[in-house]
């Protein structure tokens with residue numbers, strides 16, 4: 001019997017209009033354009049402004065564009081999963097809010113939280129539903145409003161993050177294309193280096209922990225950097241090698257956009273040259289769950305049916321992993 005694979009049949013992204021430049025950050029914290037560009041590769045990032053505007057606003061814009069572009073009737077969607085660390089509310093899931101905003105009525109929806117690896121974990125989770133043969137149209141959203149949890153007095157973190165969303169459609173395919181293999185890993189002891197301490201069940205919100213700025217991202221940059229380079233590169237190489245691919249067989253490497261130096265290190269270690277690495281960190285910074293699908297959206301017209309694509313991510317948890325997929329359509 002032919003194996004059913006989950007193939008990506010369309011992708012669409014959304015970034016908010018407001019551009020936060022390095023020059024504007026120079027007026028907010030003790031930093032400068034030279035430091036930010038040489039240490040991170042980031043020149044600007046997008047920020048979602050406006051009262052009551054949460055992650056679902058961006059996710060819904062991405063999904064609406066995806067439905068239009070792929071000619072998909074929202075009522076035919078079976079499942080929508082959203083990867084996010086910045087849900088609109090603790091509950092209900094942001095995925096439910098997105099589905100409601102775009103008229104997806106005959107589906108179930110839920111969120112996945114695996115920090116910066118959330119999108120790749122969610123893509124493989126969604127693929128299982130498609131591969132089971134029971135679900136025909138599954139949408140995966142990666143979306144984060146990082147500006148809602150970033151401390152704009154902390155120069156080490158506030159220069160890195162931005163807001164954005166991107167969504168893709170998975171459908172069953174009997175051709176040998178789609179999600180082919182993955183390796184995922186996590187290590188909870190890494191939480192000490194990267195977390196948001198308060199606001200959850202261990203430290204519910206108090207006036208005091210708001211005053212001590214514990215509702216913001218806490219990151220020990222150097223420690224995270226070392227783990228990110230090693231684990232992201234190792235796992236990408238492992239996926240490539242165990243599937244008997246050579247670096248020259250890889251059409252595109254799509255690393256999580258956390259730092260340009262990490263992206264370059266993953267390219268070097270995997271021996272996939274930088275001209276085959278998708279990069280948009282200079283424009284959007286680290287949008288957490290949206291980095292990889294925003295890259296796929298922006299490079300959509302450069303990918304061809306059958307292209308071998310390697311996704312790799314590392315993030316809070318720690319969580320990390322890599323996916324090998326075969327692109328399922330030619331540019332329109």
Ligand code: UT7
Pocket residue numbers: 030031032035036039040116155156159160220221222223224225228257258259262286288314315316
């Ligand atoms: O997506 C989830 C996973 N996250 C990551 O992968 C992020 C990994 N980490 C990083 O990308 C980098 O560690 C950072 C970009 C966060 C920081 O870069 P770094 O090269 O590791 O800088 P550092 O923390 O070692 O700091 C070097 C210096 C320090 O000054 P001194 O002590 O040498 O005088 C910092 O205080 O740079 C200073 N510094 C800054 N200076 C200007 C830190 N942030 C800034 C800033 N502007 N924004």
